[in-house]
Amino acid sequence: VLDKGAGVREIEDLLANAGNFIDLVKIGWGISYVDATAKARVALYQSAGAQVSTGGTLLEIVVAQDRLDAFRRWATELGVDAVEVSDGLAALPPGRKTELVAELSRDFVVLAEVGAKDEDAPVSADAWVREMNADLEAGAQWVIAEGRESGTVGLYDDGGRVRDSLVDALVTALPTDRIIFEAPRKSQQAWFIRRLGSDVNLGNIAPDDVLPLETLRLGLRADTATIHVGTGAR
Amino acid sequence: VLDKGAGVREIEDLLANAGNFIDLVKIGWGISYVDATAKARVALYQSAGAQVSTGGTLLEIVVAQDRLDAFRRWATELGVDAVEVSDGLAALPPGRKTELVAELSRDFVVLAEVGAKDEDAPVSADAWVREMNADLEAGAQWVIAEGRESGTVGLYDDGGRVRDSLVDALVTALPTDRIIFEAPRKSQQAWFIRRLGSDVNLGNIAPDDVLPLETLRLGLRADTATIHVGTGAR
Amino acid sequence: VLDKGAGVREIEDLLANAGNFIDLVKIGWGISYVDATAKARVALYQSAGAQVSTGGTLLEIVVAQDRLDAFRRWATELGVDAVEVSDGLAALPPGRKTELVAELSRDFVVLAEVGAKDEDAPVSADAWVREMNADLEAGAQWVIAEGRESGTVGLYDDGGRVRDSLVDALVTALPTDRIIFEAPRKSQQAWFIRRLGSDVNLGNIAPDDVLPLETLRLGLRADTATIHVGTGAR
Numbered sequence: 001v002l003d004k005g006a007g008v009r010e011i012e013d014l015l016a017n018a019g020n021f022i023d024l025v026k027i028g029w030g031i032s033y034v035d036a037t038a039k040a041r042v043a044l045y046q047s048a049g050a051q052v053s054t055g056g057t058l059l060e061i062v063v064a065q066d067r068l069d070a071f072r073r074w075a076t077e078l079g080v081d082a083v084e085v086s087d088g089l090a091a092l093p094p095g096r097k098t099e100l101v102a103e104l105s106r107d108f109v110v111l112a113e114v115g116a117k118d119e120d121a122p123v124s125a126d127a128w129v130r131e132m133n134a135d136l137e138a139g140a141q142w143v144i145a146e147g148r149e150s151g152t153v154g155l156y157d158d159g160g161r162v163r164d165s166l167v168d169a170l171v172t173a174l175p176t177d178r179i180i181f182e183a184p185r186k187s188q189q190a191w192f193i194r195r196l197g198s199d200v201n202l203g204n205i206a207p208d209d210v211l212p213l214e215t216l217r218l219g220l221r222a223d224t225a226t227i228h229v230g231t232g233a234r
Numbered sequence: 235v236l237d238k239g240a241g242v243r244e245i246e247d248l249l250a251n252a253g254n255f256i257d258l259v260k261i262g263w264g265i266s267y268v269d270a271t272a273k274a275r276v277a278l279y280q281s282a283g284a285q286v287s288t289g290g291t292l293l294e295i296v297v298a299q300d301r302l303d304a305f306r307r308w309a310t311e312l313g314v315d316a317v318e319v320s321d322g323l324a325a326l327p328p329g330r331k332t333e334l335v336a337e338l339s340r341d342f343v344v345l346a347e348v349g350a351k352d353e354d355a356p357v358s359a360d361a362w363v364r365e366m367n368a369d370l371e372a373g374a375q376w377v378i379a380e381g382r383e384s385g386t387v388g389l390y391d392d393g394g395r396v397r398d399s400l401v402d403a404l405v406t407a408l409p410t411d412r413i414i415f416e417a418p419r420k421s422q423q424a425w426f427i428r429r430l431g432s433d434v435n436l437g438n439i440a441p442d443d444v445l446p447l448e449t450l451r452l453g454l455r456a457d458t459a460t461i462h463v464g465t466g467a468r
Numbered sequence: 469v470l471d472k473g474a475g476v477r478e479i480e481d482l483l484a485n486a487g488n489f490i491d492l493v494k495i496g497w498g499i500s501y502v503d504a505t506a507k508a509r510v511a512l513y514q515s516a517g518a519q520v521s522t523g524g525t526l527l528e529i530v531v532a533q534d535r536l537d538a539f540r541r542w543a544t545e546l547g548v549d550a551v552e553v554s555d556g557l558a559a560l561p562p563g564r565k566t567e568l569v570a571e572l573s574r575d576f577v578v579l580a581e582v583g584a585k586d587e588d589a590p591v592s593a594d595a596w597v598r599e600m601n602a603d604l605e606a607g608a609q610w611v612i613a614e615g616r617e618s619g620t621v622g623l624y625d626d627g628g629r630v631r632d633s634l635v636d637a638l639v640t641a642l643p644t645d646r647i648i649f650e651a652p653r654k655s656q657q658a659w660f661i662r663r664l665g666s667d668v669n670l671g672n673i674a675p676d677d678v679l680p681l682e683t684l685r686l687g688l689r690a691d692t693a694t695i696h697v698g699t700g701a702r
Contacts, residue, residue, distance in 0.1 A: 010243075012243070013242060035485050035486070036486070057693060215268055218267075220263060220267060222322055243477050252504070446472050452501075453529070457585075
């Protein structure tokens with residue numbers, strides 16, 4: 001689930017409705033740094049059994065400012081289980097991301113994201129596979145395939161359509177259960193469920209979409225329902 | 235109102251703000267089946283005077299699995315007033331939908347929906363009129379004209395524009411107050427209000443749009459305001 | 469912030485998370501007139517230090533119905549700090565808007581909006597500058613540059629792109645800190661922050677976007693981050 005500043009009562013509502021369906025919450029980019037209730041919200045998610053992660057852009061800025069030790073203390077104080085390591089701004093020197101995954105996985109669950117935030121950045125399946133393999137070897141628990149909150153970069157073209165040959169390359173070369181596919185739109189979620197099965201790991205799910213996504217997984221919505229069409233009149 | 239998994243406190247907020255404007259809440263497709271607080275939420279809406287319905291896709295799957303009796307018990311236990319009977323997946327044999335309307339209207343208010351979920355399905359005004367008439371004769375309280383949550387099928391083309399000749403055919407052949415027009419977008423709501431008057435039955439309204447819709451009905455938003463433009467400077 | 473009918477608990481959540489970042493809340497168009505909890509919500513925002521304003525369309529209708537005195541009493545009873553004076557429906561006779569700004573600024577903070585609600589209305593930078601200057605001279609505290617909730621009129625073309633020469637003309641001719649730019653979309657908010665700095669006044673911000681906007685202002689999101697791209701591998 002992508003949390004971009006949900007309120008405490010909103011989260012209590014969400015957990016009561018759908019807490020069983022949430023494994024991992026990412027507090028997006030720098031939201032956890034400006035949100036006055038972030039610490040309480042992290043604890044609330046954890047009380048329902050979900051792990052909580054910081055967002056990748058925040059760490060990229062931390063690294064650019066050479067403040068990794070301060071980040072580590074801040075994240076520990078915040079109480080998150082996980083941190084995301086990414087290079088969405090393409091500002092890290094070669095090898096630095098792998099080092100960060102290794103360093104941070106000593107203290108945190110590490111989610112390593114692959115893909116640029118820029119819509120115009122080229123997307124190479126070979127480069128993604130290489131980077132994801134390096135991240136997993138360096139200690140990442142999961143790798144995240146970039147889609148942003150918009151669903152228009154990385155895994156998707158600028159119209160939101162899935163780059164299916166990219167997905168095929170990833171699931172051929174890597175263990176699918178270690179990949180989280182960012183899939184903010186219903187059409188994208190339905191695509192992954194039809195293609196990779198109902199247990200596929202999906203990310204950047206809006207809080208309001210947790211129950212709708214569960215119905216997609218169960219085939220209880222038209223987009224993934226598998227009723228055999230027999231002698232229907234139309 | 236279309237509820238796709240609203241929280242208890244969110245609903246309390248909504249009812250305090252706008253409870254007077256809500257006649258009927260549909261808990262969409264299979265949401266009520268996966269939502270841990272569904273029963274409490276049904277009771278909450280009813281305490282404010284709204285009727286509550288299940289969604290049509292759920293019943294279509296029930297019928298495909300031949301579990302109608304179990305559905306009936308489940309819906310009774312859930313406490314809903316109404317059930318939606320639809321054939322959005324186009325999987326029912328001829329005549330089966332009419333039978334379901336007749337059977338279920340002995341125990342529940344029946345909302346009978348007309349129209350396919352598939353964007354590519356042909357839309358015939360004659361077929362809609364025939365099916366709606368059959369549904370009303372079989373005992374449906376209201377018929378629902380399909381628009382989905384997206385506003386891009388049935389009543390609308392894939393760009394969300396109203397198929398006005400379809401609407402004209404429906405309101406010519408049927409009592410308008412027995413039709414609920416699914417109209418999730420503001421532009422669609424404004425169109426129906428301008429064309430059919432401020433009391434037109436509109437469906438698939440998001441909880442956050444209940445008050446905005448009321449302002450459209452009252453002419454308190456630019457899209458439906460009817461100030462005479464006189465000697466304005468521009 | 470644009471409030472289009474937020475619930476009391478939703479507002480409490482928002483103020484706990486992000487109250488420090490909210491200066492002014494506009495209850496949009498006629499929402500405050502139909503919302504059963506409007507008075508409580510106005511007081512709640514004010515308790516967190518935010519000023520609250522009515523929407524412009526409501527006042528336009530009041531003026532068309534010649535009920536300005538009743539409006540004044542109603543707004544006083546509601547407890548708002550501010551009222552918006554606009555001519556989005558282009559129905560006011562020449563000079564009337566300036567008179568309204570002057571009259572109402574004796575009792576309320578006045579926000580004077582410039583720009584039509586109609587997507588097809590011509591947009592003239594010269595006319596906007598003249599009208600904004602007249603509004604400020606007549607006593608408006610701020611002038612608002614129209615963008616609507618959609619971000620597709622006034623400041624923007626129908627695809628949501630900023631009319632940059634219009635913005636340049638406004639900030640050249642007027643004090644930038646007296647202008648509120650309606651900017652409902654992330655791309656529009658990022659554009660203004662990059663062009664006019666992190667303290668630019670932005671309006672029509674959805675409650676859920678208050679924290680995300682703050683991260684844009686601070687450069688903690690990819691869209692406005694200013695990391696120097698050095699020897700990055702990609």
